[in-house]
Amino acid sequence: MPKSGSLRGGPESSDLQSDAMERPGAQRLDLGKTRRIALPPGMAMRPQRIRTYLVLFALALSLPLLCVSVFGLYRMASTEESQTDNRLVAFAKNLAVDVDKELDRAMVTLEALANSSELSSGDLRGFHKLALTAFKPKKAAIALLDKSYRQLVDTLSDYGAPLPATADPATAKRVIETGRPQISGVFKGSINGLYVFNVEIPVFDAERQVQYVLIMSFQASYISDILKQIHYPPGWISGVTDQNGIILARSDRPEEYVGTPLPTELFERTAKAGDHVYRAFNVAGLPILRSTARSKHAGWYVSLGAPLSFVEAPRWRSFAIGAAALGTAVVLGWALAYYFGLLMARPLDEATRIAKSISRSQIIKPATTSLVEANILVATLVKASADLRSQTDHSTYLMRELAHRAKNQLAVVKGMAVQTARRSPDVSQFIAQFDRRIQGLAQSQDVLLRQNWRGAWLFDLVRAHLEIFGISDRVRLEGPNLLLNAAAVQNLGFALHELATNAVKHGALSVTTGEILIRSSWLGEGAVLSWIETGGPAAHDPSQKGFGYRVITELVPRALNGSAQLEFADSGIRWRQDIPSPNILSGDIHDR
Structure with missing residues (x-):
């Protein structure tokens, strides 16, 4: 065993044997968290009454149909x-x-x-x-x-x-x-x-x-x-213009316009239009849709104009029909949605009343409404009321247990601090060693949290302590995975931390060829946990036994009511710890 390191230190401390190393007696209080239901981006809005949503739902159903109808009317126009x-x-x-x-x-x-x-x-x-x-x-x-x-x-x-x-x-x-x-x-x-x-x-x-x-x-x-x-x-007017742009004939009031020239812009468009239809203003200044054809013999321009209001009438008619349909759908949809909203709101109001009664710790009686979903909600609230009362009683117990557990943790920290300080030559070394041991204690606590303080799986505990040093890829696990109680988790965590610290500094993991085998065995009345280092430097029994040595050979075995063996082999340390069955939760033994 190396002369210095985590297994080296002063005499053991009885502080570490306090009831902090005992099994915790209660589970951790699991407080629920309020979860806000997130809406898609751009849809955030204040809470609304169900009638409002029904009205919006009615609009959502009717608007696509109306759009299709308006589009059809537009196409017809x-x-x-x-x-x-x-x-x-x-x-x-x-x-x-x-x-x-x-x-x-x-x-x-x-x-x-x-x-x-x-x-x-x-x-x-x-x-x-x-x-x-x-x-x-x-x-x-x-x-x-x-x-x-x-x-x-x-x-x-x-x-x-x-x-x-x-x-x-x-x-x-x-x-x-x-x-x-x-x-x-x-x-x-x-x-x-x-x-x-x-x-x-x-x-x-x-x-x-x-x-x-x-x-x-x-x-x-x-x-x-x-x-x-x-x-x-109605309103259509025909006319004939000669080659020079002079009006020759007109179907409407020819006596006023025959012999007068077409406006220059209109004549230019007439000459260029061909068979196309175009928008223009006639000689009377009215907007028209105009078509022109040429006389084969005379080269005259024979034109026909329709008032633009006549041409656009179908489109405006479509818009009017669409607007009327939209207004009717909106009013009818709103009225129906409001009516059905009333039918749905009353059962929900009843559920709200029951929920308020729960907040006042009143006795809740089941109620039946006309809405199936509301009945389910009411039944859930009634059950929640009973569960809440039960959890309130349990929370009181947990708070007392939490206070007791905090005292135990403080005692453990105090014991670790005292023992580390006794063998530390200076403050900096004390801080370094004490910080690592606090980290190891925190890892054990995190593993316990995963099972609500009921206990933890052995190999989860091993991985948690080895991950601190980044050596999990050089460690092999064998044997059944054991579900340990909280006290065993905390005490074995101390031992694993000290062993891993020594392996990294002075043992098998201090060289590139070293490996560690961690094996668990079930013996019927208990289990055995073995730590076997191979490929590392030779281990020697240290002349001065440090705090880490005491932890793995005396303090942890005593806390578990078991025994431990520590060997110093040519390839590294070998450690064997008996774990009596009271430290293993009944029926929770599985292969890894």
């Missing part, structure tokens, strides 16, 4: 808007086709007149008479120009009467230059002073040269009348 767009485009295209049909009729009539014998023979009087007889539209006239743009015939005047110069020489010039039919924009006629447009074709001589320009001149109101005959949804 979008579908209606898409259908409106398609109708606008189709109407505009059909209007353009109708306008082109009228222009086709005019050109067919002009072609027939151009091939008449009167015109071929130069009989202009006869041609004038033929034109009046063959063509009698209310808002159109036939005119004939020569290559110098001089009017030769005009059915609006008698033959031979003086005729003014044509008001639209530009279109006649294109006819002469191209030799193809041309259609003018809108302008004021030179005879009637009304807004008109011309359909003009060339008349060729025998050598296929343009000899005349044959014109059918229509009043602009002719096209407006066509537009008015078509039935539109």
Whole structure:
């Protein structure tokens, strides 16, 4: 055995043999802790009545359905808007086709007149008479120009009467230059002073040269009348704009707008729109949804506009229906939730009353309510009241036992301090040794806490004391695991601490090759605990027996009413401790 270390010290102290080494007589009081139920992040809120939660629950159920309904209504409104767009485009295209049909009729009539014998023979009087007889539209006239743009015939005047110069020489010039039919924009006629447009074709001589320009001149109101005959949804307005952006016809109040130019921005959007539907402001300044198509013959812009209020009506209708449904669901859900909340709150109020009675230590009688959960709660509270009364009595006993146990622990600490101080040469060594022994005592207490001071498992005690030194990987445990009583745990903890301290400083664990075997054996009337060091330096019986030596050879065996043997072998210390059966809790013996 080494001459210095934890097994070396002064004479034994009777202080350590006080009743502090006796078995504790009572369990530790286990006080419950109040646990606050945590809510997910962002959901913290003050406690509320159950009626409030039921109202919120009703809203939680109804809102998804309402959202789906509103979304469906919104989709229906979008579908209606898409259908409106398609109708606008189709109407505009059909209007353009109708306008082109009228222009086709005019050109067919002009072609027939151009091939008449009167015109071929130069009989202009006869041609004038033929034109009046063959063509009698209310808002159109036939005119004939020569290559110098001089009017030769005009059915609006008698033959031979003086005729003014044509008001639209530009279109006649294109006819002469191209030799193809041309259609003018809108302008004021030179005879009637009304807004008109011309359909003009060339008349060729025998050598296929343009000899005349044959014109059918229509009043602009002719096209407006066509537009008015078509039935539109309320508020829809159609119109025709010529190539120069001048309004040629309109289905609504044409007398106010024909001959006036479209606003520049609107005309630019009209020219670029193609078949697309777009939002704009019409000439009256009203917001509209507009679609435009081009005339194939004239290049005019045939447009159709729908008031924006008409287009957006389905969407607003959906919003109104959704709002009404939401309001109805909220009110109905709140009313039903409040009603059912009353049914649920009354049993819970009864449970609350019973809980308050418990706090006043009153006798609680079981009660039955209309809510199953409340009945379970009431029954639990009644049982808790009885258990609380029993625990209160037991707590009083435990408090007295705790005071006794504290006195024992203080006695143990005092004994350790006295014995350590007697063999310590200076204060620093005393502090170091005393601190380690206090740590060992604390480890034993922690192991006891795991079993509520009833006792502890032997190998749990061994591991707890070896973990302080970080040597558990070089220790091997064999044999059955024993459930020791509190006194045995505390006393064996003293011995294990002293043995481990010596092994680390001077024994098997002071070299890298050393190991320790801790073996337990059950002998029927008790058990044996062995500490066997191997692979370490040779151990020698110390000339001076320290406090640690006394602990493992005398004090612990005496406290356990058993015997101990300590051998000093070539490979290290061997220690054997008998543990009589009173130190082992009956029936708590298991293999490790």
